[in-house]
Each structure stands twice: as structure tokens, then as C-alpha cells.
Amino acid sequence: MGSKRVFPDSFSLAGKVALVTGSGRGIGAAISVGLAEAGADLVLVSRTGRELEHIQQEIEALGQRALPVTADITREDDVINLFELVKREYKQLDILVNNAGTSTQAKAEEMDLKEWDQIIELNNRALFHVTQLAGRIMIAQQSGKIINMASHLGVVGLPRRTAYCMSKAAVIHYTRTLAAEWAGYGINVNCIAPGYTMTKLARQVLDNQGFRAEVLSKIPLGFIASPEDQVGAVIFLAAEASRYMTGQTLVIDGGWSCL
Ligand SMILES: NC(=O)c1ccc[n+]([C@@H]2O[C@H](COP(=O)([O-])OP(=O)(O)OC[C@H]3O[C@@H](n4cnc5c(N)ncnc54)[C@H](OP(=O)(O)O)[C@@H]3O)[C@@H](O)[C@H]2O)c1
Numbered sequence: 001m002g003s004k005r006v007f008p009d010s011f012s013l014a015g016k017v018a019l020v021t022g023s024g025r026g027i028g029a030a031i032s033v034g035l036a037e038a039g040a041d042l043v044l045v046s047r048t049g050r051e052l053e054h055i056q057q058e059i060e061a062l063g064q065r066a067l068p069v070t071a072d073i074t075r076e077d078d079v080i081n082l083f084e085l086v087k088r089e090y091k092q093l094d095i096l097v098n099n100a101g102t103s104t105q106a107k108a109e110e111m112d113l114k115e116w117d118q119i120i121e122l123n124n125r126a127l128f129h130v131t132q133l134a135g136r137i138m139i140a141q142q143s144g145k146i147i148n149m150a151s152h153l154g155v156v157g158l159p160r161r162t163a164y165c166m167s168k169a170a171v172i173h174y175t176r177t178l179a180a181e182w183a184g185y186g187i188n189v190n191c192i193a194p195g196y197t198m199t200k201l202a203r204q205v206l207d208n209q210g211f212r213a214e215v216l217s218k219i220p221l222g223f224i225a226s227p228e229d230q231v232g233a234v235i236f237l238a239a240e241a242s243r244y245m246t247g248q249t250l251v252i253d254g255g256w257s258c259l
Pocket residue numbers: 021022023024025026027028045046047048051071072073074099100101102103122149150151152193194195196197198199200201202
């Protein structure tokens with residue numbers, strides 16, 4: 001992260017405005033900085049203002065604008081206020097990265113339904129609401145790029161992750177459906193599906209050495225991704241280079257889902 005790169009025109013995001021949910025840390029922070037390196041101005045969103053300030057400084061050091069917005073995207077009012085602010089401050093929205101998400105693990109026969117609701121509320125319901133309001137701006141513009149964050153666990157299963165796997169498979173199918181629905185408005189909707197990536201969320205399980213060894217045994221490339229490993233695909237999906245691609249999922253999992 002941190003130095004401005006030279007991009008070919010078809011990968012340049014100069015003049016574009018991108019909104020990334022969950023941009024305070026982890027994959028969302030790396031994506032936000034990557035989009036700024038490619039020339040975009042950013043709207044940064046999470047519940048923790050202090051984390052957003054850190055990423056804002058990194059983006060401003062690259063010469064791009066960053067608007068930090070402290071919001072809980074599961075709260076309808078927060079999302080409505082977020083898009084009012086976007087319209088007022090930028091008057092355009094070209095790229096939406098639906099990154100904020102969460103995970104849990106529990107045996108299917110024991111899982112508390114409140115915990116199930118929390119996963120679906122953030123990973124599906126909030127994602128749908130954010131996309132709906134972003135989509136209204138993009139439909140008026142007749143252009144836009146939407147990139148949804150799924151997971152390799154939306155493609156393959158893993159025991160004790162039923163709610164998470166369901167939610168991410170739903171994101172992949174939502175991506176296909178919305179891509180077909182909004183194609184006529186000049187909006188591309190695609191998805192990335194990362195494998196295990198070293199973030200605060202993943203450390204909850206990867207700090208267990210037994211589980212980490214099990215994970216590594218399933219990755220043909222032999223290492224766990226860093227957040228920066230997820231950035232290149234997002235820049236591609238946000239740029240003109242991917243103009244003929246919609247409804248698709250790029251799986252970035254070190255080969256896990258090949259086995
Ligand atoms: N790490 C992996 O191994 C992995 C693999 C596949 C897919 N993914 C997916 O990648 C995405 C990012 O994961 P990560 O590992 O980077 O997670 P992370 O380190 O926990 O970061 C999540 C980000 O989302 C924000 N967030 C959480 N709840 C929110 C809410 N209600 N409203 C607004 N912002 C919220 C968090 O900030 P606050 O808590 O301050 O709000 C944080 O900025 C998720 O969708 C995850 O499912 C991750």
C-alpha cells in the first residue's frame with residue numbers, strides 16, 4: 001500500500017468516485033487504498049471513525065480525496081444519511097464495493113437463530129439496501145460498477161459455517177440476478193470470492209494453529225492471502241477493462257475451490 005502506480009488507461013479510475021463499505025481495516029481498507037492508487041476518490045464507511053481516519057490519511061497522501069462516514073449499514077437511517085452525504089459531497093457515484101461482512105461458526109444443530117439473523121442482516125440485507133440506494137444514483141447516471149464481496153465459502157462448503165456459506169452463496173446469485181436486471185442501465189455487477197485472508201475477522205480462527213494447518217493443507221498455492229492479494233481483481237472489475245463482464249465471480253482462494 002501507499003505509493004501511486006501508473007495504470008494503463010483501461011485500468012485507470014481517474015475522475016471516478018468509489019464507495020467501499022467496511023473500509024476501516026482488513027480487505028476493505030486495502031481495496032480503498034488500491035482504488036485511490038488507481039485514481040479514484042473515496043467514500044469510506046464503517047462503524048469505527050478512528051480506523052477510517054487512518055485510511056483517509058493514507059488516501060490523501062496519494063493525492064486523492066477521501067470522505068469518511070461513520071455508519072452502521074444494518075441501520076436503515078444510517079444508510080439513507082450516507083447516500084444523502086454522497087450526493088451532496090460528490091454528486092456522482094461510479095463504483096460501489098459491498099465489502100462489509102461478518103462470520104461466525106456453530107454447529108447447525110446448535111446455532112442460535114439470533115446469531116443467524118446477524119449474519120444474514122449484514123451479509124445480505126444491508127448489502128441489498130446499500131446497493132439499492134447506490135443503484136438509484138447509478139441508474140440516473142446510466143453507468144456504474146458494483147463489486148460484491150462473497151467468499152470461496154459461497155462456492156464450496158465448510159462444516160460449522162452454514163449461515164456464512166448460505167449468505168455468501170446468496171451474494172453470488174444476487175450478483176447474477178442484479179447483473180441481468182441492471183445491464184440495460186450501463187451498470188456492471190460482479191463479485192469476488194476471496195479465500196482465507198489475514199484480517200482481524202480471519203485471525204479469530206487462524207490463530208488456532210490446528211485450524212491454520214488444516215486451512216493451509218487445502219490451499220494448493222501453499223499460503224494464506226494478505227488483504228492486498230484481493231485488490232487487483234477489484235481494480236479490474238471497477239475499470240473500463242472489464243466493461244464486457246457482468247454477473248461473474250472471480251474466486252481468489254489460492255486454488256482451494258479447485259480440489
Ligand atoms: N478475511 C477472510 O478470510 C475473508 C475471506 C472471504 C471473504 N471475506 C469477506 O471479506 C469482507 C471483509 O472481511 P475482513 O476479513 O476484511 O473483515 P474485518 O477485518 O472484520 O473488517 C470488516 C470491516 O467491515 C466493517 N463493518 C462490520 N460491520 C459493519 C456494519 N454493520 N456497518 C458498517 N461497517 C461494518 C468493519 O468496521 P467496524 O467493525 O468498525 O464497523 C471493518 O471495517 C467480508 O465480507 C468477509 O466476509 C473475508
